[in-house]
Amino acid sequence: MTAPSIVVDGVGVTLGGAVVLDAVSLTCRPGRVTGLLGPNGSGKTTLLHTVAGLRRPATGRVLLDDQDVHVLRARERARLLALVEQDASTSLDLRVRQVVDLGRIAHRVRFGPPQSDPGGIDAVERALATARVDHLADRPWHALSGGERQRVHLARALAQEPSVLLLDEPTNHLDLGHQLDFLERVRGLGLTTVAALHDLELAAAYCDDLVVLDRGRLVAHGPVAEVLTPALVAEVYGVRVTVEPHPTQPRPHVRWEGVVR
Amino acid sequence: MTLRTGLAPVLAVAVLLVTMAVALGTGAVAVPVPDVLDVVLRRVGLGDRGVSLLDDQIVWQLRMPRVLGMAAVGAVLGCCGAVLQSLTRNDLADPYLLGLSGGAAVGAVTVIVLGVSVAGFAGPAAVTLAGFAGALAALGLVLLLAVGRSGSLAPTRTVLAGVAVGQACSAYTSLIVIGSGDHDAARRVLTWTLGSGAGFRWGTALLVVGVAVVATLAFSACADHLDAFAFGESSARSLGIEVTRLRWVLLGGTALATAAAVAFAGTIGFVGLVVPHLVRTFTGPRHRLLLPMSALVGATLLVWADTLARSVVDGQEIPVGVVTAAVGVPFFALLLRRSGRSA
Numbered sequence: 001m002t003a004p005s006i007v008v009d010g011v012g013v014t015l016g017g018a019v020v021l022d023a024v025s026l027t028c029r030p031g032r033v034t035g036l037l038g039p040n041g042s043g044k045t046t047l048l049h050t051v052a053g054l055r056r057p058a059t060g061r062v063l064l065d066d067q068d069v070h071v072l073r074a075r076e077r078a079r080l081l082a083l084v085e086q087d088a089s090t091s092l093d094l095r096v097r098q099v100v101d102l103g104r105i106a107h108r109v110r111f112g113p114p115q116s117d118p119g120g121i122d123a124v125e126r127a128l129a130t131a132r133v134d135h136l137a138d139r140p141w142h143a144l145s146g147g148e149r150q151r152v153h154l155a156r157a158l159a160q161e162p163s164v165l166l167l168d169e170p171t172n173h174l175d176l177g178h179q180l181d182f183l184e185r186v187r188g189l190g191l192t193t194v195a196a197l198h199d200l201e202l203a204a205a206y207c208d209d210l211v212v213l214d215r216g217r218l219v220a221h222g223p224v225a226e227v228l229t230p231a232l233v234a235e236v237y238g239v240r241v242t243v244e245p246h247p248t249q250p251r252p253h254v255r256w257e258g259v260v261r
Numbered sequence: 262m263t264l265r266t267g268l269a270p271v272l273a274v275a276v277l278l279v280t281m282a283v284a285l286g287t288g289a290v291a292v293p294v295p296d297v298l299d300v301v302l303r304r305v306g307l308g309d310r311g312v313s314l315l316d317d318q319i320v321w322q323l324r325m326p327r328v329l330g331m332a333a334v335g336a337v338l339g340c341c342g343a344v345l346q347s348l349t350r351n352d353l354a355d356p357y358l359l360g361l362s363g364g365a366a367v368g369a370v371t372v373i374v375l376g377v378s379v380a381g382f383a384g385p386a387a388v389t390l391a392g393f394a395g396a397l398a399a400l401g402l403v404l405l406l407a408v409g410r411s412g413s414l415a416p417t418r419t420v421l422a423g424v425a426v427g428q429a430c431s432a433y434t435s436l437i438v439i440g441s442g443d444h445d446a447a448r449r450v451l452t453w454t455l456g457s458g459a460g461f462r463w464g465t466a467l468l469v470v471g472v473a474v475v476a477t478l479a480f481s482a483c484a485d486h487l488d489a490f491a492f493g494e495s496s497a498r499s500l501g502i503e504v505t506r507l508r509w510v511l512l513g514g515t516a517l518a519t520a521a522a523v524a525f526a527g528t529i530g531f532v533g534l535v536v537p538h539l540v541r542t543f544t545g546p547r548h549r550l551l552l553p554m555s556a557l558v559g560a561t562l563l564v565w566a567d568t569l570a571r572s573v574v575d576g577q578e579i580p581v582g583v584v585t586a587a588v589g590v591p592f593f594a595l596l597l598r599r600s601g602r603s604a
Contacts, residue, residue: 054498078501085499088492092546105489106501111482113549160500 003031003163003192004067004080006051010060013046013216020046022216023060028194028209033187035207035224036196039237042213044196045086048166051194052083064164078106081164082157086172089149090141096152097137100124103159124159131155131185147178154182158189167195171202200241200254204228212236228252234260269544273557277332280561284328284568285320289576292316301325322463330461331567331581332560333473334522335532339559340477340552341515342533343540347487347548348511349416356519356533359423359512363430364399365392365523369453370434374446385460388453389524395430396520402426404512414508455580456529458567465525476518477556483511484548491546529582531589532559532566538596562588 006028013021021043028034036044049055051062053069062069064080072080082103090099101114101124109116128134131154136144144152150170157165165186171179179199183206186193194211197203203210203224210227212220214236220227233241238260246253285301286292292300299310300320341356349358357363368391371377377387406422408414438447461469486507489497498504519533536559537551544550566584573579 049495052499054495074498074503075501078499081499083496083499085492085496088496090491090493092491093541094491094546098545098547099491102489102491102500105485108485111485 003190004065005030006164006192006194007063008047008051008060009063011047011050011057011062012059013043013050013055013057015046020216021050021057024213024216024218025060026211026218026221028192028211030192031190032208033193033195033206034209034211035203036194036211036213037200037203037236038213041215042236043216044213045168047213048083048168048194048196051164052081052166053077054083075106075110078160078162080162081166082160082162083166084150084153084157084168084170086168088153092141094141095137096133096139096141096144096155097124097128099141099152100127100133100137100155100159103127103156106160123161127155127158130158130189146173147175147182150174150178150182151185154185163191165189165191165193167193169196169198171197171199200228200233204252204254205249225252228254269550270553270557273554273561277557277561277564280564281328281332284564285324287568287572288319288324290315290319292320296320326461326463326466327458327567328564330466330469330525331458331563333466333469334458334526334529335536335559335561335563336473336556337469337476337518337522337559338529338533338563339536339540339555339557340473340480341519342559343537343548343551343555344480344483344487344511344515345533346537347490348508349420350490350493351416351420352538353534354420355530356515357427357523357528357530358420359516360399360403360426360430361396361516361519361523362528363427363434364402365396365520365528366434366450366454367399367430368392368395369527370437370450371395373449373453374437374441374443389460389465392527393520393524396516396523399426399430400516400520414505414512419512452580453527455582456527456585457570457578457581458526459571459578460525469521469525472518472521473556473560476514477553479514480511481549481552483507484552487511487548487552488546527582529563529585531582531585531593532563535589535593535596536562539592542596542599 008024008026011021011024024047036047038044046055050057051069053072056070069077104117104120104123107117107120108114114120128137131151133148133151133155136148171182174182179202183202187206207224209222210224212227212232219236220232228243230241230243233239240257240260242255242257243252282294282297285297286294296312296316297320299312300317302308303312304321338356345354345356345358346352369388372387372391403422403426406425407419438450486502489500489502494504537555540551540554540558544554566588567581570581570584571578
């Protein structure tokens with residue numbers, strides 16, 4: 001499948017009686033990067049997990065073009081959508097190449113050997129190169145820095161050869177250089193991408209569209225310039241900002257001034 | 262140190278075969294290894310170099326069922342231990358995790374102390390049947406408690422339910438043994454609890470060998486799926502694993518295989534806990550190699566332990582569980598020291 005659009009149609013999720021997502025509807029354009037914004041606890045991770053098919057919504061549905069994500073089998077889903085989770089780590093003594101190879105499981109014959117996925121070795125090498133971790137391939141996972149781990153997770157997701165990439169706060173714990181590098185790399189992939197982000201400046205720089213959640217409700221959705229306004233940031237984050245054209249770049253520049261009293 | 266994928270199993274099979282040959286020659290009457298080989302070759306129809314009737318009886322009729330049976334039990338315990346440690350992401354998990362040892366003891370003790378017959382069988386056959394039934398009943402109870410109203414099988418709840426059911430079973434066992442006032446019964450119960458290979462005959466040994474082979478092959482086929490749990494449950498799901506179904510199948514499979522092992526050989530501790538940790542140090546954590554290697558190393562270790570148990574003290578057997586603990590504990594301490602240094 002070439003990069004599909006994602007249609008989230010009236011999705012509602014309740015967890016232990018609390019409404020976590022309330023009839024959220026939105027569309028992510030094919031091949032574009034959509035930034036998912038909102039304060040802590042606004043439902044960003046839940047929405048990503050619902051789109052990824054990990055959580056079945058109480059109401060509504062998620063479509064990739066015309067395909068209902070929650071009707072697919074887990075293996076079929078894993079070949080369409082890849083998810084990079086927040087802070088996923090392991091205590092096992094795995095090497096980088098072995099971690100990336102996990103992305104090939106859904107491409108093998110079920111319960112079959114690695115040989116049942118003839119393209120597997122090439123796909124892993126390509127993914128390592130695209131995420132620029134090929135020089136780390138034989139390193140142990142636990143010897144990697146935070147920035148390297150995140151790039152290895154991206155490589156693992158790419159080894160799934162997905163059409164849709166879902167990223168849950170992928171730039172957490174990364175220094176500025178690694179943040180920019182990571183998002184730059186993701187933008188270049190041409191996949192339909194949804195990334196939950198905290199940093200408004202990064203979102204403005206690397207996303208085509210923005211989705212803003214607040215306490216489980218959709219409060220804004222559209223191109224960056226239309227969504228990222230001082231009024232919206234004040235309402236959702238409780239922070240006064242000015243938004244003005246960036247002095248050297250073709251994108252808005254967000255400058256915070258203080259907490260709304 | 263990581264052994265090549267192809268080499269490690271070949272080496273492990275060779276070590277297991279040598280171990281079995283030595284074990285077949287060891288006992289009250291020592292049979293030299295070449296004579297052991299002659300007996301085995303003649304019996305499987307690969308040459309007749311003239312063996313004495315006595316050697317044939319001792320090696321083929323007396324010792325072979327026991328050696329095969331214990332190798333199979335060791336394989337089941339090693340492989341199931343590795344599966345359960347990954348599935349629950351708990352380094353302390355062992356094959357008896359789900360209350361199986363306690364349940365089997367309830368069944369066995371009921372027969373040993375109260376002399377109940379099972380389905381027309383009495384004596385050792387009744388102990389086996391009752392042990393198997395007890396293990397399955399305990400498993401059912403654990404799963405019922407673990408699932409509760411949640412409808413899912415969360416690893417932590419499952420482990421806790423296993424502990425609770427195990428405690429209840431041990432209370433019952435103690436009550437029956439002490440209440441009977443029969444010292445001989447108490448001794449027999451203790452012996453059963455610590456495990457023994459003395460009960461294996463050709464028929465039962467082949468049955469358990471069958472269970473071990475099927476279990477090892479089936480679990481090894483799920484190797485990828487277990488690998489996918491490295492980064493947690495939701496990561497496994499997003500990699501294409503049907504997590505809930507896999508958990509039911511593997512918990513059920515390990516429980517059935519373990520129940521069969523326990524029913525014939527009693528509860529033998531430490532093999533299922535230690536072997537996967539030992540194997541991981543030289544195969545790494547990937548299951549395609551870890552699971553078959555755990556089975557082979559478990560088989561080898563238990564055959565050694567059983568051989569020691571029946572030959573260390575002249576004219577008397579010590580329970581094999583005592584040997585596995587005596588060897589397992591210092592070994593485990595060594596592993597802990599090593600992992601403490603690297604962490």
